[in-house]
Amino acid sequence: MLPLQRSFLLLVVLYVALGLGGQRVQAQNFGRTTSGIEYKIYRNTNGRYLLRTDVNPAGDPTYSTRVGKILAAHLQYRTAKDSLLFNTRKELMGIPAQLPLTELKVRGGIEDAVALLQPGDSAVFRFNVDSVFAKSFRQPVPPFMKKAGNTMTMLAKVQKIMTQEEAAADQQKMAELAQQKAAAEAARLLQKDDLQIQAYLKKNNLKGLKTTGGTYYVVTNPGTGPKPQIGQTVSVLYKGMLLDGKVFDSSEKQGGKPISFALGVGQVIPGWDQGLAALTKGTKAILLVPSSLAYGSRGAGPDIPANAILRFDVELVEVK
Template sequence: MKKYFVLSVLGLLAAGQSFAQTGFTKTPKGALYNIVKPGNGAKVKVGDVITFQFTQKNDRDSLLGSSYKMGQPAKVQVQPSKSVADLMEVFSLLSVNDSVLVRVPTDSIFAGHEESRPAFLPKSSYLNFGIKIQKIQTMDEAMAERTAAMEKQRTEQAALAEKMRTAEVPSITAFIADKKLTPVTTASGLKYIVTAPGTGRKPKPFDTVMVNYVGHTLDGKVFDSSIAEVAQSAGLQQPGRNYEPIKFVVGGGQVIPGWDEGLLLLNEGSKATFIIPSKLAYGERGAGDDIKPYSPLWFDVELVKVIAGKGKPVTPAVAAGKKAAPKKAGAKKPAVKKKVTRK
């Protein structure tokens, strides 16, 4: 069956072409081929990377695979042929822009493992292919092209992300004006207002904190809370949840970056409002139905308790909010871990 799956990436050039025609040549391994439209371009060599369009059919004209349906051509490096199933001996006979019809005997493909033969490829039948060679490259040329394409994609994604982040600014500005707020803005872009100062100690990175919170989108929708009355009033469905301050290591990447930064600015007992741009929240991914990609968020928080002592540091990627920190065995699952979720 392995050989069959190798063939599944190849195919037949035109859905309506008939293979009951003369003009086929037999390869040493038993494939039949007919170059129906020569391209007269550069010849394929072993080691080259070829780009080609394909479709694939059985003898009943049923389409089994198609690069056209996949939306992009196939690529493969031409290697010395190991079996009739790999079609490498046919590829090595072709040139740029050649259109070729190929018939591969299924008896050769399934020799020794007939139990893997599907019903649509009976004995004495053929797999029928059509291939059009679009491009021939050396491996270095193909790798350079791939690298350039990836770099272009990264550049385009970065430009889109910056455009979306810039589009957040008017909504944040309107929110602040509507609420008549005068926040402090940090270098990262976090905005915060201390609404009730606390008198306790400030947490240090990797201290453990206990926090009550209410999370809103800027249009006022409550998407999560550690407070039972708030969750009930907002209609949140969080069956089995214990409504109590959540406990986690601050600065350890267990929550979104805006929280890690903002909580380190507060004293124990403080209440504050955080206005968090998406780059310090859930960025391009968003979180569930309520938090769309590139959504700034609004949190009301209360730093209930600070417990001195080093928590477990995490990698820079985790601390930057790339992924959640691992949960210790037996620890309670925090309500806010990498993202504030609706439960």
């Protein structure tokens, strides 16, 4: 999915994650700005989310005092069919997005909606999809968005408004926290993957397991040639599958010819760079690649799910 496709939205329910306890938002009760944006903005008052009645449809007259500052907020984007496309709590590991507050030159776009927000607000904004793409993104509406309907929705929960200096310090702090979370999650997944791989080896009676840099491999037919060095071009016949046996790619699907690439320079997943570097020319082997050395939490297309361990049956055909 393209980055652009992961950035847009519609809804009728504000979720608990955005701080509104899942209460329903009736479509006919949306307010409407003079620029055409539909909105519902709530303020957390003594633990209760109350609908703000002071929103000026013509624009917030106090916004000029916030220009030049940074608004930190959690965001969700949804299609007109309410499909979730982006969530900062997930995509940014719980870190709020930082939105620069600039002088409004175009009305009716996302910037116009953000200008209505203040610390403590939780909101739903609904846009006409043609209008918001023309005004905020200056490009045609992607077909998948148009197919979903004529509207798109942004959900926002504002954390705070900061100066640029405060935002830079906050971003550094959040980045360090994200690294800690990522490291902890990677360790957890690696332990989980190891248990799955060990069970897979036992179930399939695979002997002679070795590891290199985190990638597991079993040599099924040793070669007699040299080991490849970083930067050398290798040619490989392969078949890739999930641990349930589902084949997602192979040399046969690519015309039966080996794939060629420079080893160790990031042209393939890390598990391939590590595993193939341990083999000699002519070797046939099974690579078992933990998810963190394959496609991780992203997955890859419709055939490789998130956090999937991958098996590759490979033959190192040539080293140049």
